Amino acid sequence: MRLGGADTTYGATGWSTASAPFAVGTPDADGDGIGDVWSVQANGSVRFHPGSRTALTGNGGQMIGPNSHWKTRIAVG
Template sequence: MPWPELNDCEASRAPGDRDLVSVQDVTGDNVADLLYRTDVSGRLLLRTGKAATSGGGVDLNSLGSAAASAGGSDAEYAASGWYRSDVRLMRGTPDVNGDKIPDIWALMADGSVRFYPGGKSSMGAPTTVISTGNWTYKQALG
């Protein structure tokens, strides 16, 4: 699901170089954060949301641009290996492993399915749930 609508996309970037992974509270502050993939660098980036001044939820403007986010910039969540050519499909999900942090399921280029436990500031080590080749031609995950 390409995501060219981010307000702070640079003019030099091609439309659709970002994929939305999750909009959930990653940092544990009870405010939604935005996790996305950039195919320019093959990384996952975390944009921390600000609480809405209305008394509940998230200030949507804080998710619309890095400068307006709680951190003032997008933080690296996973350093490398997240190019579309490496990770064909992924889905951010609510907590699966009981640590109260959202997680990610990923379909790799070799057809394997991996579970990545989320962390408050970075991704945990993966577990291969389905071995190589079994899901090579799947069109959707989730």
């Protein structure tokens, strides 16, 4: 991610293809003017990670639980 015109590590801990096999940055979804990140966790849950000017913190908010119909879907979009 480019912050202030330079490549910077952003949200470096807790992110791996094993724990979050799918993650995507999106335009601002929560109205704070900063892009956000959506991820699909290894257990199938979908999480929303509010963007920050410095780093992602916490585990994000679960938007779709791991036991929902989501796990049977094959595409996003």
